[in-house]
Amino acid sequence: MSKKKLKKKRTLNYADVIVSFLVISIIGLIIIPLPAIALDILIVINLAVAINILLITLFTRSVLEFTTFPTLLLITTMFKLGLNMSSTRLILTAGNGGNVIAAFANVVAGSNYIVGIILFVIIMVVQLVVVTNGAGRVSEVSARFTLDAMPGKQMAIDSDLNSGLINEEQARNRRKDLQREADFYGSMDGASKFVKGDAIASIMITLINLIAGTIIFTMKGDLSIADALAQFGKLSIGDGLVSAIPSLLISIASGIIVTRSDNNSSFGLDIASDAVRYPVLFRIVGVILLVLSIVPGFPFLPFLFIGIGMFVASMFIKQTEQKTAIRRKEEEQKLALKRKKKEQEEDESVSSFQVEPIAIEIGYGLISLVDSTVDNSLMSRIVAIRKQTARELGILVHPVRIRDNLYLESNDYSIKIRGNEVGAGQIYADKLMIISPDDEPFPFKGIPTKEPAFGIDAMWIDQKDKEAAEIQGFTIIEPLTVIATHLKEIIFGNAPELxxxxxxxxxxxxxxxxxxxxxxxxxxxxxxxxxxxxxxxxxxxxxxxxxxxxxxxxxxxxxxxxxxxxxxxxxxxxxxLRRTIAAKYADEQKSIKVVTIHPKVEELITQSIQKTATGSYPVLKPDSVNQILEALNKIQQELTLKNIEFVVLTSPKIRLAFRKLISFNFPNMSILSLNEVPNEISIETVGTINV
Structure with a gap:
């Protein structure tokens, strides 16, 4: 292990020790009396932590970047309650809460502690009724929707994996993130109760400070009732405010993080992007403010200045958009010139009029999917498919030529190998394909279709129906994934030709x-x-x-x-290659379920093999061939109903001949010989072909 990794590991170990010590120390706040100076420092630390948590939530781009928030919410709540108990002990014993509490009481409440009580009550109402209740409801709904949508998202991940868009490790990470997201919203649903309970406890502690302090110091004879109410009123409000303000900040942070959607930018950038999307709205608001400025009874200057400011902001945004549009257009023109120059160079070569090993022709409605300037385009999908083919089959696939074909319908595409069409389909760039996992009818208004790669019943739906489809458990496939999966199956099925x-x-x-x-x-x-x-x-x-x-x-x-x-x-x-071949069909127990051939049938096939210039073929009577095919079809139907996957096991001398015999009727059936099953793989017979 490198020194850098060792150092990082030690740092993480130290972090665990420090956090454990701090959590245990919170319990000490309840038991051990604190001097006023220590209480002041801890109150400031509590306020700093609350501000820091709020800022973290503003800068996070996804809830997965702050999954410790529910646990941190519990720890900060306990820390604040510990400080409340320490300050209560100090107030009731010494009649003093420290400099920070006194400062909050004097600055916020002034000389009238009734004002402080009103402000404290307003803060508590805002925290309880507005922020905490709203955040709790959002957490509850998000948790339910996230859990309901998990099966659909899992299928989408599997679809991307099968199409070659992502590899196994990326799929594993996406599944892990999906589980972490569900756990986060589930935890936040319960963690929001901490904040609500904390607010109620703060109100009770404030009342205890006021009532108990007044009673204790009045009975001791140190203060009169009026003086005791004035002194402990200010101390109680100061103590309530130093706990209520951090609590409110953390409540706002919890509301922000549960209402954030997963984006690639922070909250500030999202707000800025959304606010300047329609500059005409600034002008509308400016007109309204200017009209209000001349209404009798309204202050003229504030409405005038802000209205003019809205017009200036609108003009600035519009100019910026125009410059951006001009710059984007220039870049597109440069790319178009480069593309045209490259096409002219290709047209001058001999290869320009030769058919490509593999090509895709698309209708004009699908041209946007081929934009190479976009990260997630058909070009990038094809690169991923070529890599996957090289990894899984071991062949190097030629670059796939993509060109538009005006003779195709706008949403049609055609996949060709050496100039001949081997696959075709229809996709809609602005829609999504859904597939029912249980062959249920589609409760949407869409375009019925067939999934082109596997021929499964499907439907094209609008983007607005995506969330509803996820909740109902439908598999959702993007248009690019549809054509990419079809291309992959075409390549795998025609690999010998390539x-x-x-x-x-x-x-x-x-x-x-x-x-x-x-x-x-x-x-x-x-x-x-x-x-x-x-x-x-x-x-x-x-x-x-x-x-x-x-x-x-x-x-x-x-x-x-x-x-x-x-x-x-x-x-x-x-x-x-027997280990490689057997591994494709063996289960987790290293066992292969096989259908054997009766010795009588093997002998019949052996005697009928004839050698020709194009290979060895069995020459049997039509009745015998039909009997063999019917027996195999019957076994396949029985095992399919039982959901049993199997291979046909033969002797080495007839394996190839038997495959040629059944290849037309059963093109995807796997035929192995006894010599292709290694000793460590067990064989379980599930049927026998007999005539």
């Missing part, structure tokens, strides 16, 4: 520094580059990642001198 000799050569060059010996031995002495390409395509055809190129090349080097049959070589490679 892997050519050029891409294989780049993969080999990328690992040559660490695996130069096996590459030099394999290509071209044992196998040609095209033969290696065919093996990799065969693996991708069955969704087997090729990111363990070292093992693949080692296996090809071992068996490539024995056979040049790429199908046989692929089976050897699959056996070498």
């Amino acid at each position: 892997l050519g000799r050029q891409e294989v050569q780049k993969l080999l060059e990328g690992i040559k520094e660490q695996n130069n010996v096996v590459i030099d031995e394999l290509i071209p002495e044992i196998l040609r580059l095209g033969e290696v390409e065919k093996v990799l395509q065969n693996l991708l055809e069955e969704k087997i990642p090729i990111n363990d190129l070292a093992t693949i090349l080692e296996t090809l080097a071992d068996y490539g001198s024995v056979t040049k049959d790429t199908e046989v070589l692929t089976e050897y490679v699959r056996q070498a």
Whole structure:
């Protein structure tokens, strides 16, 4: 561990010790009598802490930046009550509350303690009725809405993860933040009761100081009733004010933090942005004030000056907006010129009239989604998908070409591979797609549709219905996520077509520094580059990642001198990658549920395999094929109803032939051979194919 980390760890340990000591010391305030000077210092500290907490809430951009606030609210409340008890002890025993209490009583109440009582009561009413009740209600509603919306937000996180927009760590952090947000609002719902109880206790303590002090010092004969009421009236009000003002500040802070929405800016910047959004409002207010300035009985100068000030502010805001708009337009023109120049350069190259490996064509209504100047654009999503494809499948996907197509409808898009359309859909840039988790009907006025990647029933709704959809548990998907998920599924489903000799050569060059010996031995002495390409395509055809190129090349080097049959070589490679393959289908108990093939059926398929120029195929009678397919379909339906995921397990000699036999009817069914299941993985048979 580095010195910097050790130092940071020691600092955190010291912080824990200091905080623990301070919390325990609060109890000491109740038990141990304090001198007047110590009480003055602690009262000032209490006021400083309250001001600091209020300022922190003004500068926080999200409640997640101040999740300790509910606990801090309890600690500050107990600290203030401890100070109340210490000041009460000092007032009732010595008839003196210290310099700070006396200063508040003299400055705020003056010579009339009745005025001080009225001010104290007003502060308590504002705190209890206005601030604390409002903050408590907001906390309660926010907690309920946050908990109700958690399932929808969790699904949105899973959707972003599946589309490649975020990685596993980012998804984990978002789930953690979501839980912290729910915990915060739940804690604030209860913590607001501390403030209300604190205000009630302050009123009672103030009354005790006034009544008990007057009785004690009158009975002792030190003061007359009138003098005692005057002295303890001022002391009680001073003590009440030094506790009420920090309490009010913290109540305001709690109200601010629970009413804040998650933004990327502080409260001050949000207020400034909202206030100057419509400068015409300043002129309207200015006109109203100028009219009021000439109304008989109203003071002329204040209304006149402030009205003129509103006009000046409106003009200043308008000029600033015009300058910003001009600057933005100039930047857009520069970007357009650069883009046009780049397109002209591309048009002059041979590649300009060649089809791209993969491309997206969009209608004119979706052009705003491709704005590269925006952080969250289709371009950034595609970059994330390419990275995810490289990480999960091990292939390098070409940059995806995006262009507008005037022949498409405004909200349509088309995904093409080598110039041929392989997927299409329709999205609305200003709407949101919702999917029902339980196939329930949609209680919204929207546009019924199908989710293009998986064909699930969905609906496009307006942005204003988002919150209602979240509360009702619908999965909400943004337009960019819809097209990004579709693109990802297209890439994963057509990965073999996207892997050519050029891409294989780049993969080999990328690992040559660490695996130069096996590459030099394999290509071209044992196998040609095209033969290696065919093996990799065969693996991708069955969704087997090729990111363990070292093992693949080692296996090809071992068996490539024995056979040049790429199908046989692929089976050897699959056996070498058995742990990678089995891990895709094994559960947490390291077990795979399999459907086996009856020996009679295996023997039938074995005898029917015929070798052709394009590979090995089983040649069976139509009746036999139909019986096998019907048996497999029956087993699949039974296991699907039981929610059991399975693979078909065969002997190595018929695995490939059986896959070709059922691939048309069951394209997504996984077929493994016994040699592809490592010893540490257990096998659980859930069915047998028999005819």
